[in-house]
Amino acid sequence: EVQLVESGGGVVQPGGSLRLSCAASGFTFDDYAMHWVRQFPGKGLEWVSGIRYNGRTVTYAGSVKGRFTSSRDNAQNSLYLQMSSLRPDDTGIYYCAKDIMHSSGDSFDAWGQGTVVIVSS
Amino acid sequence: SSELTQDPAVSVALRQTVRITCQGDSLRSYYASWYQQKSGQAPVLLIYGKDIRPSGIPDRFSGSSSGDTATLTISGAQAEDEAAYYCNSRDSSGDLVVFGGGTKLTVL
Numbered sequence: 001e002v003q004l005v006e007s008g009g010g011v012v013q014p015g016g017s018l019r020l021s022c023a024a025s026g027f028t029f030d031d032y033a034m035h036w037v038r039q040f041p042g043k044g045l046e047w048v049s050g051i052r053y054n055g056r057t058v059t060y061a062g063s064v065k066g067r068f069t070s071s072r073d074n075a076q077n078s079l080y081l082q083m084s085s086l087r088p089d090d091t092g093i094y095y096c097a098k099d100i101m102h103s104s105g106d107s108f109d110a111w112g113q114g115t116v117v118i119v120s121s
Numbered sequence: 122s123s124e125l126t127q128d129p130a131v132s133v134a135l136r137q138t139v140r141i142t143c144q145g146d147s148l149r150s151y152y153a154s155w156y157q158q159k160s161g162q163a164p165v166l167l168i169y170g171k172d173i174r175p176s177g178i179p180d181r182f183s184g185s186s187s188g189d190t191a192t193l194t195i196s197g198a199q200a201e202d203e204a205a206y207y208c209n210s211r212d213s214s215g216d217l218v219v220f221g222g223g224t225k226l227t228v229l
Contacts, residue, residue, distance in 0.1 A: 047218040107169035
């Protein structure tokens with residue numbers, strides 16, 4: 001059974017940093033691209049970042065580019081999102097999601113339960 | 122703002138057919154994927170590619186596309202289909218991923 005478990009969320013002040021982790025199991029992690037998707041309170045989904053199976057190509061939404069860094073450790077079956085210069089409008093639930101492909105596509109067939117990030121003073 | 126546009130809310134009578142649309146210029150070049158999200162839960166992939174359902178997704182869910190519009194059809198809506206539905210695809214550059222704003226489906 002595919003499992004994705006996010007951790008690392010919490011409350012942080014504006015301008016602060018946070019590192020999210022996603023532990024994957026139940027599939028060959030290094031065969032698939034991975035993504036971060038967030039959901040603002042009571043609102044829709046926003047794609048944040050995608051990383052190829054080998055970690056060599058990472059893409060970001062314009063709203064986070066230059067502030068967030070996604071990485072992966074295939075030996076540890078883990079995905080990470082380093083978030084810096086956080087703003088109140090970064091508040092939301094952050095999901096990691098598994099792509100159906102090696103390369104960074106747009107079909108996500110497994111999702112974690114999400115971790116909550118609150119940016120507030 | 123999203124490059125994919127969805128109606129915010131749609132309703133359907135129990136066991137009737139409902140179509141949920143997703144419109145955007147990039148859909149002329151890329152397929153949309155569709156997700157169902159029930160309250161308090163993570164999204165679930167329903168449809169991807171031309172009309173492919175992952176294992177375990179009921180066959181009452183189907184997808185189609187024409188021009189700049191992708192459509193999710195639920196044939197014979199069930200009470201448990203009441204949820205938010207999101208489309209996603211590539212943006213106009215093809216480099217990034219975008220989601221539609223979501224459609225809240227009410228089953229009457």
